[in-house]
Amino acid sequence: MGIKERKEKHKEDLRQRILDAAKELFLKDGYDATSIRKIAEKIEFSPTTIYLYYKDKTDIMYALHQEGFKLLGTQFLVLQHVHEPFERLKAMGRVYMSFALSNPDFYELMFIMKEPIEFVKNHCHDEEWEEGEQAFTALINTVEHCKAAGYFVQFDTTTFALNIWSLMHGLCGLKLQGHLDHMASTKISLPDNVNLMEQTFDGFISMLEKLK
Amino acid sequence: MGIKERKEKHKEDLRQRILDAAKELFLKDGYDATSIRKIAEKIEFSPTTIYLYYKDKTDIMYALHQEGFKLLGTQFLVLQHVHEPFERLKAMGRVYMSFALSNPDFYELMFIMKEPIEFVKNHCHDEEWEEGEQAFTALINTVEHCKAAGYFVQFDTTTFALNIWSLMHGLCGLKLQGHLDHMASTKISLPDNVNLMEQTFDGFISMLEKLK
DNA sequence: AAATATAGTTAACAGTGTTAATATTAAAAA
DNA sequence: TTTTTAATATTAACACTGTTAACTATATTT
Numbered sequence: 001m002g003i004k005e006r007k008e009k010h011k012e013d014l015r016q017r018i019l020d021a022a023k024e025l026f027l028k029d030g031y032d033a034t035s036i037r038k039i040a041e042k043i044e045f046s047p048t049t050i051y052l053y054y055k056d057k058t059d060i061m062y063a064l065h066q067e068g069f070k071l072l073g074t075q076f077l078v079l080q081h082v083h084e085p086f087e088r089l090k091a092m093g094r095v096y097m098s099f100a101l102s103n104p105d106f107y108e109l110m111f112i113m114k115e116p117i118e119f120v121k122n123h124c125h126d127e128e129w130e131e132g133e134q135a136f137t138a139l140i141n142t143v144e145h146c147k148a149a150g151y152f153v154q155f156d157t158t159t160f161a162l163n164i165w166s167l168m169h170g171l172c173g174l175k176l177q178g179h180l181d182h183m184a185s186t187k188i189s190l191p192d193n194v195n196l197m198e199q200t201f202d203g204f205i206s207m208l209e210k211l212k
Numbered sequence: 213m214g215i216k217e218r219k220e221k222h223k224e225d226l227r228q229r230i231l232d233a234a235k236e237l238f239l240k241d242g243y244d245a246t247s248i249r250k251i252a253e254k255i256e257f258s259p260t261t262i263y264l265y266y267k268d269k270t271d272i273m274y275a276l277h278q279e280g281f282k283l284l285g286t287q288f289l290v291l292q293h294v295h296e297p298f299e300r301l302k303a304m305g306r307v308y309m310s311f312a313l314s315n316p317d318f319y320e321l322m323f324i325m326k327e328p329i330e331f332v333k334n335h336c337h338d339e340e341w342e343e344g345e346q347a348f349t350a351l352i353n354t355v356e357h358c359k360a361a362g363y364f365v366q367f368d369t370t371t372f373a374l375n376i377w378s379l380m381h382g383l384c385g386l387k388l389q390g391h392l393d394h395m396a397s398t399k400i401s402l403p404d405n406v407n408l409m410e411q412t413f414d415g416f417i418s419m420l421e422k423l424k
Numbered sequence: 425a426a427a428t429a430t431a432g433t434t435a436a437c438a439g440t441g442t443t444a445a446t447a448t449t450a451a452a453a454a
Numbered sequence: 455t456t457t458t459t460a461a462t463a464t465t466a467a468c469a470c471t472g473t474t475a476a477c478t479a480t481a482t483t484t
Contacts (some may be wrong), residue, residue, distance in 0.1 A: 011431095046433050048474080057472065087463060112324060117390045133398060144392055154422075158399065159415035162383075162392075166412060167375065170382025178329045180374075186345060187370065200378060202372035210366075225464095247440065260443080269441065362470050426484085433478070440471065446465070454457070 015053045017043050022060050023067065027105055031061065031113065058119040061109060061175060065116035068106035069131030076097050076138055085145035090205055093168055097201060100172035107176065111169060139165060151212050171200055227265045229255050234272050235279065239317055243273065243325065270331040277328035280318035287311050288350060297357035302417055304354060305380055309413060311321030312384035319388065323381060339365060349376060363424050383412055 023040035036057060040047040054060045075095050082088040100107040109116060110132075120129065142163045147153055152160050174180045175197050183190040184196045233254040237246040248269060252259040266272045287307050294300040312319040321328060322344075332341065355373045359365055364372050386392045387409050396408045 006415075032471095036473085037471080047472090048434085049432055050249040051473075052431070062214040067379055111387065111391070112389065114389055117394065120394075121390070129394070129398065144259065155415060155419070159411055162395075162408065163416050163419065166382035166386060168382065169336055169386060170378035170380065171374075173324065173385055174378060174381060178333070179323070179325065182329065182332075182341070183348065183374075186341065189318065189337070196374065200374040203367060204375050204378075207375065207423060211419060244440095248442085249440080259441090260465085261463055263442075264462070428481100430482085431478100431480075433476100435474105435476085436466070437474080438472095441469095443468080444465105444467105445466085447462100450460085451464070452457100452459070454455100 001140060011053075014043075014045075015146075018050055019060065020051055020065075021062050024066055025060075026064060026184075027103075027167070030105055031109065031115075048162065055123065058115045059123070062116045062119040063105075065109045066105070066131055068110045069135065071103065071106065072096075072110070072135055073101050076135060079138070079142075085142055085149050086151055086208075089142050089146055089164075090206075093164075093201060093205070096168050097172060097197065099177065101197075104176050107172060112173060114174075135162070136165065155211075167204060171197060171204075221264075226255075226257075230262055230265055231272065231275050231279075235276055238273075238276060238321075239315075242317055243321065243327075267335065270327045271335070273325075274328045274331040274396065275323050276318075278343055280315070280322045281347065283318065284308075284311050284322070284347060285343060288347060291350070291354075296359050297354055298363055299418075301354050301358055301376075301420075304351065305376075305413060305417075308380050309384060309409065312388065313409075316388050319384060324385060324388075348373070348377070363420070368424075379416060383409060383416075 018039060021039045022034060025038055025042065036050055037047045039060075050060075054063070074096070076092070079088050079091055079095065082091050131159075139161045140157060143152065143157050143164070147155075149158065158192055171180075180196050184194065230251060233251045234246060237250055237254065246264055249259045251272075252262055262272075266275070267352050289312070291300050291303055291307065294303050296350070331390075351373045352369060355364065355376070359367075359369065392408050392412075396406065
């Protein structure tokens with residue numbers, strides 16, 4: 001059935017074109033400004049056609065959310081070349097921070113907004129979360145390796161990993177939301193032109209070093 | 213001019229009634245579902261009347277955001293009675309967590325959403341942020357007292373405080389967004405019925421204890 | 425060639441924030 | 455007291471939003 005296959009391919013193509021248009025709009029104007037009608041206009045189809053390929057807007061956003069995790073995954077690949085576990089942990093933090101700063105909209109969609117994860121809960125009953133879990137598993141493994149190298153030996157691995165993730169996530173969240181810059185501008189005790197995010201991260205690293 | 217005063221009072225009254233109605237809707241249905249028209253219906257005025265008392269929707273939400281900080285401030289009051297600095301720091305963390313869990317919508321408005329802080333940037337040029345800064349100052353002071361008691365002596369106070377805030381904020385964010393519960397349900401290595409948030413926080417405390 | 429399934433469309437519903445023009449009301453001036 | 459003026463509130467409208475039902479055109483199968 002060659003014809004059927006070609007049709008399937010065409011259908012999958014259009015599904016991808018919708019996603020690409022959505023991505024472009026999303027990265028340019030953010031979540032709210034990415035309307036179904038604008039996506040439709042970009043791919044030169046009727047707005048309702050999109051509903052033949054995606055259940056609703058959160059479905060599209062969940063697909064983008066997955067793309068975001070794939071992107072983060074590729075950024076994490078360089079970490080494979082950092083063999084010393086604690087060095088790898090530090091590098092992981094920097095990659096995470098850099099990802100959040102370079103892709104703020106993706107970061108929001110992946111870790112801050114409630115819509116995509118609610119879509120998972122409502123429609124993806126067969127639990128195929130993968131991408132996100134992989135990143136956390138990578139963290140768990142690195143913490144485990146750190147423990148083998150004498151770091152954090154007295155702490156539970158999962159708990160410690162969650163602490164690290166919480167701190168990194170909180171730091172990125174405060175930065176993206178503007179709270180960090182606000183503090184930098186109001187707290188006169190701070191020297192000017194200081195990168196509060198870097199400074200906080202460096203402080204965190206020195207805390208971790210003391211926990212060897 | 214008794215009449216003028218009465219009019220001013222009436223005007224201030226209506227402004228408050230708008231805010232109360234907005235608050236009720238906001239706490240019941242969240243940000244998006246709190247529409248100008250619904251607020252208007254609740255106070256039995258025309259939707260456009262609201263624009264005579266508030267610039268726009270973000271103005272109303274900023275007012276609620278301030279109320280949230282006042283509420284957090286009152287929750288922090290109990291901390292005055294905890295004299296031992298490290299105990300006070302721990303209690304502060306618990307109060308912060310409890311506030312986030314008990315008032316998730318307020319927490320989102322205060323620390324996660326971008327709208328209110330952008331309203332500050334755009335319209336409140338005279339920097340009257342107060343409520344939020346007070347809470348952070350309280351944290352700074354407690355960290356300073358901890359240092360005087362022999363804790364964290366080798367760390368910069370502001371950097372350390374930002375680390376603590378980042379971790380607490382990240383933990384609350386991951387919890388409210390659903391990521392923490394998701395991890396608890398997928399990571400089978402974890403025992404069932406475990407409170408990941410409490411466990412992570414306890415782990416953090418034991419980390420801090422090691423930094424004495 | 426007729427019946428059927430697929431793909432895409434138009435029109436509409438029920439909302440949203442927001443603004444301009446208008447009406448109503450109350451205070452101030454004549 | 456009547457007229458003018460200022461403040462307050464309203465109606466109507468604009469330009470959007472996500473989403474669905476009903477309809478049409480196309481292509482495949484019987």
